[in-house]
Amino acid sequence: xxxxxxxxxxxxxxxxxxxxxxxxxxxxxxxxxxxxxxxxxxxxxxxxxxxxxxxxxxxxxxxxxxxxxxxxxxxxxxxxxxxxxxxxxxxxxxxxxxxxxxxxxxxxxxxxxxxxxxxxxxxxxxxxxxxxxxxxxxxxxxxxxxxxxxxxxxxxxxxxx
Amino acid sequence: xxxxxxxxxxxxxxxxxxxxxxxxxxxxxxxxxxxxxxxxxxxxxxxxxxxxxxxxxxxxxxxxxxxxxxxxxxxxxxxxxxxxxxxxxxxxxxxxxxxxxxxxxxxxxxxxxxxxxxxxxxxxxxxxxxxxxxxxxxxxxxxxxxxxxxxxxxxxxxxxxxxxxxxxxxxxxxxxxxxxxxxxxxxxxxxxxxxxxxxxxxxxxxxxxxxxxxxxxxxxxxxxx
Numbered sequence: 284x285x286x287x288x289x290x291x292x293x294x295x296x297x298x299x300x301x302x303x304x305x306x307x308x309x310x311x312x313x314x315x316x317x318x319x320x321x322x323x324x325x326x327x328x329x330x331x332x333x334x335x336x337x338x339x340x341x342x343x344x345x346x347x348x349x350x351x352x353x354x355x356x357x358x359x360x361x362x363x364x365x366x367x368x369x370x371x372x373x374x375x376x377x378x379x380x381x382x383x384x385x386x387x388x389x390x391x392x393x394x395x396x397x398x399x400x401x402x403x404x405x406x407x408x409x410x411x412x413x414x415x416x417x418x419x420x421x422x423x424x425x426x427x428x429x430x431x432x433x434x435x436x437x438x439x440x441x442x443x444x
Numbered sequence: 445x446x447x448x449x450x451x452x453x454x455x456x457x458x459x460x461x462x463x464x465x466x467x468x469x470x471x472x473x474x475x476x477x478x479x480x481x482x483x484x485x486x487x488x489x490x491x492x493x494x495x496x497x498x499x500x501x502x503x504x505x506x507x508x509x510x511x512x513x514x515x516x517x518x519x520x521x522x523x524x525x526x527x528x529x530x531x532x533x534x535x536x537x538x539x540x541x542x543x544x545x546x547x548x549x550x551x552x553x554x555x556x557x558x559x560x561x562x563x564x565x566x567x568x569x570x571x572x573x574x575x576x577x578x579x580x581x582x583x584x585x586x587x588x589x590x591x592x593x594x595x596x597x598x599x600x601x602x603x604x605x606x607x608x609x610x611x612x613x614x615x616x617x618x619x620x621x622x623x624x625x626x627x628x629x630x631x632x633x634x635x636x637x638x639x640x641x642x643x644x645x646x647x648x649x650x651x652x653x654x655x656x657x658x659x660x661x662x663x664x665x666x667x668x669x
Binding site for chain 2: 295297298299306317319334364371377379383385408420424431432436437438440443444
């Protein structure tokens with residue numbers, strides 16, 4: 284594993300290094316990517332899917348290599364940041380949950396009629412994964428999607444961390 | 445990748461991309477690339493209007509007739525290269541290693557933060573009460589003790605360092621005496637201004653030089669340090 288630590292002769296800051304490194308990682312290919320024509324936003328039920336490894340206090344923590352997900356109830360705001368990577372700013376979300384999980388913003392949009400409704404459940408994955416993401420691709424990812432479809436979700440906003 | 449999976453299940457998706465090259469490579473159906481600090485996909489904590497604007501721009505991609513769609517948010521928010529301004533209590537017990545004394549000194553601030561927020565992210569492998577002792581172990585490794593024979597609290601030195609840093613950063617929320625920290629400013633403070641951060645880095649270097657496996661020492665701190 285190689286991490287480039289300098290750019291134009293200057294030391295990279297942490298974000299520059301992570302962006303440069305992330306750009307070299309293999310990406311799964313989707314030969315026939317799906318495309319959904321959504322309902323009008325004002326009628327849409329919207330959910331958040333984040334890879335910030337948030338979990339509600341008291342729920343199961345994320346392990347170091349965790350391909351699973353946690354279901355987050357719409358009402359919860361007491362989250363633990365269970366991410367295992369040290370390579371991102373961890374304080375933004377602690378000052379304001381919405382900078383990673385914009386649940387209050389969705390509630391405000393729903394109150395204004397801009398979106399149809401806020402989903403009753405949202406999803407949290409862990410962004411720290413090995414190069415092989417086949418379990419998420421084939422198992423836990425589709426399972427999470429199925430749960431949101433059961434809840435009548437039309438649109439998902441994804442916040443990768 | 446998750447965007448493709450959810451789209452295949454019949455849900456329209458919009459990704460708030462943080463790394464443009466990844467968005468180009470993975471090509472999710474719709475992506476708004478935001479060059480914001482990693483860990484802050486909505487950009488600015490406690491700025492409601494800014495966050496609403498990000499989401500409006502993301503929702504606008506839902507009207508595109510076909511994909512993949514990749515649009516850039518017009519603003520760039522850089523990380524903060526400076527450490528946050530944060531007062532650390534003075535030394536209390538000179539008989540203790542500085543990092544241990546310091547960790548004890550900020551305990552009250554940590555407790556205030558916990559009471560205010562109602563939740564802590566300390567606890568991957570140790571509790572807040574165990575932080576001073578954990579730092580004592582790292583202090584010994586940093587000063588020459590064989591890390592392979594050290595009793596690592598919680599059994600995982602990477603998550604131990606993560607818990608120590610989290611304890612400090614949460615305490616610091618109660619100790620900030622300047623503007624709210626930008627991206628990475630709290631990390632800068634921990635590693636550049638605290639005895640604990642210096643001890644973590646010194647122990648990490650000692651373990652690397654002693655032949656510890658790459659992931660074990662490398663992930664004790666951010667990769668650019």
